[in-house]
Structures are given as structure tokens and as C-alpha cells.
Amino acid sequence: MPLYILQRLGMMLLTLWAIVTLTFFLMHAVPGGPFVSERMLAPEIEAALNAKYGLDQPIWVQYLSYLRGIVTLDLGPSFKYPGVSINTMIADGLPVTLRTGLLAVIAVVALGVPLGIVAALNRNRWPDTTVMLIATIGVAIPSYVIATVTLYIFALRLGWVPTFGLDDWRGYILPVFALSGFWISFVARLTRSSLLETFEQDYMTTARAKGLRPGQVLFKHGLRNSLIPVITILGPVVANLITGSFVIEQIFALPGIGRQFVLSITNRDYTAIMGITIFYAAALMVMILIVDLLYAVLDPRIKLTEASA
Amino acid sequence: MTEPILSVRDLKTSFFTQRGEVQAVRGVSFDVYPGEILGIVGESGSGKSITCMSILRLLKPAGRIKSGSAIFDGQDLMTLSEADLSDVRGNRIGMIFQDPMTSLNPTLSVGEQVIETILRHRKATRAEARARAVELFELVRIPSAAERLKSYPHEFSGGMRQRVMIAIALACDPKLLIADEPTTALDVTIQRQILGLLRDLQQRLGMAVILITHDLGVIAEVTDRIVVMYGGLVMETGPVRDLFATPKHPYTRGLLASVPDLRDDTHRRLTPIPGSPPDMAHPPSGCPFTPRCPHAMRICATDLPPIFGIGQGARCWLHHPEAPPSLLPSREKVPEGRMRGPSP
Numbered sequence: 001m002p003l004y005i006l007q008r009l010g011m012m013l014l015t016l017w018a019i020v021t022l023t024f025f026l027m028h029a030v031p032g033g034p035f036v037s038e039r040m041l042a043p044e045i046e047a048a049l050n051a052k053y054g055l056d057q058p059i060w061v062q063y064l065s066y067l068r069g070i071v072t073l074d075l076g077p078s079f080k081y082p083g084v085s086i087n088t089m090i091a092d093g094l095p096v097t098l099r100t101g102l103l104a105v106i107a108v109v110a111l112g113v114p115l116g117i118v119a120a121l122n123r124n125r126w127p128d129t130t131v132m133l134i135a136t137i138g139v140a141i142p143s144y145v146i147a148t149v150t151l152y153i154f155a156l157r158l159g160w161v162p163t164f165g166l167d168d169w170r171g172y173i174l175p176v177f178a179l180s181g182f183w184i185s186f187v188a189r190l191t192r193s194s195l196l197e198t199f200e201q202d203y204m205t206t207a208r209a210k211g212l213r214p215g216q217v218l219f220k221h222g223l224r225n226s227l228i229p230v231i232t233i234l235g236p237v238v239a240n241l242i243t244g245s246f247v248i249e250q251i252f253a254l255p256g257i258g259r260q261f262v263l264s265i266t267n268r269d270y271t272a273i274m275g276i277t278i279f280y281a282a283a284l285m286v287m288i289l290i291v292d293l294l295y296a297v298l299d300p301r302i303k304l305t306e307a308s309a
Numbered sequence: 310m311t312e313p314i315l316s317v318r319d320l321k322t323s324f325f326t327q328r329g330e331v332q333a334v335r336g337v338s339f340d341v342y343p344g345e346i347l348g349i350v351g352e353s354g355s356g357k358s359i360t361c362m363s364i365l366r367l368l369k370p371a372g373r374i375k376s377g378s379a380i381f382d383g384q385d386l387m388t389l390s391e392a393d394l395s396d397v398r399g400n401r402i403g404m405i406f407q408d409p410m411t412s413l414n415p416t417l418s419v420g421e422q423v424i425e426t427i428l429r430h431r432k433a434t435r436a437e438a439r440a441r442a443v444e445l446f447e448l449v450r451i452p453s454a455a456e457r458l459k460s461y462p463h464e465f466s467g468g469m470r471q472r473v474m475i476a477i478a479l480a481c482d483p484k485l486l487i488a489d490e491p492t493t494a495l496d497v498t499i500q501r502q503i504l505g506l507l508r509d510l511q512q513r514l515g516m517a518v519i520l521i522t523h524d525l526g527v528i529a530e531v532t533d534r535i536v537v538m539y540g541g542l543v544m545e546t547g548p549v550r551d552l553f554a555t556p557k558h559p560y561t562r563g564l565l566a567s568v569p570d571l572r573d574d575t576h577r578r579l580t581p582i583p584g585s586p587p588d589m590a591h592p593p594s595g596c597p598f599t600p601r602c603p604h605a606m607r608i609c610a611t612d613l614p615p616i617f618g619i620g621q622g623a624r625c626w627l628h629h630p631e632a633p634p635s636l637l638p639s640r641e642k643v644p645e646g647r648m649r650g651p652s653p
Contacts, residue, residue: 123370200369201411202406206412208367208395209365209399209404210398211395211429212399212425212426213429216425216429220417224417225414298416300415300416300418300461301461301463
């Protein structure tokens with residue numbers, strides 16, 4: 001097991017390197033640069049800026065020096081905001097994104113899974129049809145529609161929550177809801193179908209034939225097996241939610257990194273693009289590793305063994 | 310005569326599907342006496358498994374018990390509350406199923422699956438339940454029992470898993486064990502072992518067993534009495550010896566004639582029963598065996614016969630007390646070699 005984790009971490013570093021390389025060269029292959037704008041800069045100034053940030057060097061020299069920076073966990077300076085390093089840029093935006101993201105994750109698990117259970121237990125009766133109707137709507141409606149509609153109703157019309165800002169807990173309600181709405185619905189549907197499939201299994205009949213109480217049958221025998229597909233998608237969902245959403249952060253004016261990421265692309269802020277890409281990739285890979293480790297806990301048939309060869 | 314431990318009366322179970330009502334069990338009655346092995350035999354779709362699932366009310370949601378009673382130890386299992394019934398399940402009535410590969414929960418250790426049953430029905434500490442589980446594993450002859458408690462089902466062979474299932478079913482010393490085709494999914498050599506184990510345990514523990522099977526060899530070998538089912542009804546019932554020696558119902562005769570006898574060296578062909586079982590979504594009003602019966606009469610297609618005879622009874626108009634004896638098929642029609650009784 002520890003060897004397995006080490007191996008996986010090694011693979012992650014390799015994957016990260018591939019992502020860095022690919023992003024780096026793709027980014028530079030696109031015409032234009034951080035200092036090209038409608039307002040033409042004097043050629044001397046542009047040359048001086050390029051020299052300052054090393055953009056006048058051959059591309060492989062830039063690549064190597066960037067790699068050197070990453071190894072020392074230095075993501076370099078921002079090209080757009082003088083004096084701001086990408087490290088501080090992420091450090092500034094991350095707490096906000098992380099907080100809303102984690103709250104959204106909690107909402108997905110705390111609402112999605114129980115709603116799915118309620119639906120499955122009441123198959124084809126009103127609680128099931130109600131939950132599934134809402135969940136279908138939740139999957140179909142894009143998050144920005146949820147965001148603007150709820151903003152209009154609850155903030156503007158009813159005034160129950162602020163329209164923007166995270167000054168108190170009420171400020172979190174709408175952004176978290178908009179972020180998690182789709183995934184709550186998705187997880188509810190998945191939990192329901194997975195549970196219904198498990199209910200058909202022979203070992204569920206065995207559990208009842210043993211005289212176990214309904215709660216034991218459901219939670220000990222049913223849920224454990226049903227949650228494997230849910231855990232599978234939860235990994236990427238967590239990575240997705242904690243790295244922020246441009247749209248939601250834009251609508252609610254949250255100073256998170258999701259917003260920074262998209263702005264950095266329009267700004268052609270090379271180091272910011274790289275830094276946030278690396279951050280997102282790393283988060284995703286860590287989550288997938290955690291999910292794989294969780295599988296082994298949930299399902300003893302899955303043995304985590306080192307790759308042979 | 311001793312009181313039966315289980316008395317099933319007029320049990321009717323249907324499945325409600327898109328095709329409409331499928332009448333799987335259409336009025337089944339039988340008794341199980343303490344300490345005996347009752348065999349329920351029939352081809353697939355005869356309603357034998359559904360009958361037993363109905364007794365413990367373990368049917369899938371589409372299935373519904375329409376009427377009937379099942380008196381066990383003075384209580385009607387059909388009217389007991391779900392909570393009271395769950396006190397009986399796994400405690401006073403144990404059950405094992407056809408496919409040991411899917412009947413155990415793959416995510417729990419086999420020990421846990423035994424222990425949770427004990428803890429559910431007995432006042433025991435975890436350590437006591439664990440000790441009892443080791444005892445049970447030894448009882449069903451799982452080698453190195455104590456270590457094997459920690460294993461998971463996928464680390465066991467089919468035969469070993471069925472032993473675990475038996476250990477679970479016996480965990481609380483049941484008075485009745487329902488075994489639903491316990492050997493069907495196993496290799497032939499393993500079938501013998503499991504069957505031997507079941508008979509051995511039944512004798513040592515003195516419990517009653519309902520053994521459901523479509524294998525007449527199994528029936529002949531271990532059971533005391535037989536219930537032959539066809540089309541959701543009991544066709545014939547009686548002591549195994551009588552039934553094998555003088556099968557009364559044409560269906561029972563057909564069943565016996567379709568079993569190969571390796572001691573028979575006359576190279577006689579096996580005689581299959583022509584036709585196929587009735588469609589239970591539209592059960593016939595008369596005897597369900599009529600279309601396949603070589604002795605069918607006009608009344609057979611229209612009127613369902615009751616069970617004639619005491620001790621060994623057959624649901625067949627041929628055995629009506631006033632039926633002329635000439636109607637009865639002569640015994641020669643059943644090949645001699647097939648009529649042997651169970652081996653002693």
C-alpha cells in the first residue's frame with residue numbers, strides 16, 4: 001500500500017510534467033503575447049518588457065527556467081500585475097474559492113445522497129417522483145441561470161440574502177447553491193439508480209432472511225455497495241468545485257481563483273495560466289488518488305497493488 | 310401423530326408485471342414435521358421457490374401473497390408484523406439460497422456476516438458471537454475456521470461460500486431450515502459434499518428441513534417426504550419411498566421416467582415429458598398438466614381435481630374414488646428401472 005501510493009505520486013509528477021510542457025508550448029504557439037494590446041506600446045518599451053520577463057530568450061530557455069521555478073514551487077511573477085507573484089495570486093484567491101467549494105461539496109453529499117436514498121426507498125411513489133422531477137430540472141438548468149434567477153428572487157425581490165460579497169454566512173447561500181445545484185441533482189439520481197440496482201442483489205435478500213432490521217439492511221448491506229459509483233464521480237466533482245467556477249465567481253463578485261483563471265487567459269498572462277493549470281491538475285489528480293484509495297476501503301475485492309513490470 | 314412445525318395452507322402468490330398478473334403459486338398446502346426433511350420438487354417455474362420465499366415473505370416488490378396461512382410454532386407468518394417476522398427470520402427459521410456466489414455480501418467479511426446474525430437474535434457480546442462463529446465454521450467443516458472469519462467471499466470457492474451460508478442459517482439453532490436449491494449452482498462433487506453435510510447437520514441438530522430442488526437424485530438421497538409441484542400447485546405428495554415405488558400422478562411418473570439410471574444397462578432411451586409448462590399469466594382452469602398428460606380426459610381440461618388419497622395423495626382425476634380402475638395407467642408403462650426407491 002505505501003509503495004502503491006508512492007508509485008501513484010511518481011506517476012502524478014510525470015503527468016504534471018506532461019501537462020506543464022503541453023500547456024507551455026501550446027500557449028506560446030498562439031500568436032500574441034501579454035504585452036500586445038490595442039494600445040500600441042513603443043517598440044523599445046515592449047522590448048524592455050520582454051527582456052525583463054525573459055520573453056526575448058529562445059523558447060526552450062524560457063521553458064527550462066520555468067521548470068526550474070516550478071521545482072522550487074515558484075510559479076513566477078504575473079505579467080499583468082507588476083509585483084504580484086502567481087503564488088500570492090493563488091494564495092489570495094484560494095481561501096474564498098476553497099470555502100465556497102467545500103461548502104458546495106458538503107451540500108452535494110449531505111443533500112444528494114439522502115435525496116437519492118429517499119427516492120429509491122419510495123420507488124415510483126410521490127417522494128420518488130418529486131425528487132426525480134427536481135433532480136431532472138437541476139441537471140438540465142445551467143448554473144448561471146440558477147444563479148441569476150435565485151439572485152433576482154431571494155436577493156433583489158425578497159432581500160433575504162445580500163446580492164454580492166461574503167460578509168456574513170448568508171452571503172454564501174446563493175453561490176454555494178448555484179455551484180452545487182447541478183451536482184446535488186446528479187448525485188441524487190446516481191444514488192437512486194445505484195441503490196435500486198443493489199436492492200435487486202441476492203445478498204440483500206440474504207440480509208433480510210437473516211432477520212436484520214431494515215436500517216441494517218439499508219445502511220450496512222445496501223448503501224456500502226451503492227456508494228461506489230457515487231464516490232467515483234465525487235472525486236472529480238470535488239476537484240472541480242474547490243478550484244472555483246468563473247461564472248459563479250463573476251456573478252456573485254467573489255474574489256476567487258476561478259475568476260482569475262479566465263481573466264489570465266484573456267490577459268495572456270502566461271505565468272498565471274500556467275500556475276492555475278498546474279494547480280487545477282494537481283487538485284484533480286490528488287482527488288482521483290483519494291477516490292482510488294477509498295475504493296479499497298469500501299470494496300475488499302479491489303486490491304491496490306503495485307504495477308508489475 | 311406429532312404436531313407439524315410448519316403448516317402451509319392454501320398459499321397463493323402472484324407477481325404483478327406489465328404482462329398482468331402471473332399466478333406463481335395457486336393454493337399450496339403442506340405440512341413439515343419436526344426433524345424431517347421435506348423435499349419440494351418441480352421444474353423451473355413450478356412455483357417451488359416462490360412458495361418458500363412467500364413463507365418468510367421475502368418476495369421482490371412485484372410479488373404479493375394474495376391469501377393463505379403459514380402456521381409456524383403457533384404463529385401465522387402471513388399476518389405477523391414485519392418486525393415480529395424479522396425476529397423469526399434467521400433465528401427460528403434459517404434459509405439458504407441457490408447461488409452462493411451472489412448470496413453473500415462482497416464487501417463484508419464472511420465472519421461479520423455470521424456474527425451480525427448472532428448479534429441480531431442473541432444477547433451476546435461481540436467476542437461471544439465471534440466464538441460462536443468459529444464454532445459454526447467448524448460445524449460446517451471450513452478448515453482453519455478462526456483465520457477464515459476475516460476472509461471475504463471472493464476469497465472462497467462456491468462450495469466454501471455455501472458452507473458459510475449454511476453457517477449463517479444455522480447461527481441461531483433454527484427449528485426449520487429452508488434450503489432453496491442449495492446444490493444447483495455447485496460442481497457435482499461439491500454437490501455431494503454439501504448434501505451430505507446438510508443431512509448430517511439435520512440429524513445432529515434435529516431440525517426440520519425443507520429442501521427445494523429439481524434434482525430427483527437429491528430428493529431420493531436425503532428426503533423423508535416429497536411434495537411434487539407443477540403449475541403453482543401441489544400435484545402429488547407422500548413418503549419418498551412410496552412416491553418412487555408407485556408414483557400416482559402422471560406428472561410424477563413422467564418426472565421419474567426422465568431421470569437417467571446408470572444401473573440400467575438396457576440402453577433404454579430417457580423418456581422426456583413432451584410439451585412445456587403452462588403460462589402462469591393465463592393458468593388453465595383444469596389440471597395444468599392436461600396438455601402434456603398421456604391420460605388426459607375431458608374433465609381434466611375444465612375442472613381442477615382435488616388431491617385424492619391419504620398419506621400419498623395425487624391431484625388427478627384418475628384417482629377419484631369412483632374412477633374405474635381400468636382408467637389407471639398400468640404400472641408396466643413406467644419402465645422398471647426407473648421405479649426403484651431411494652437407496653437405503
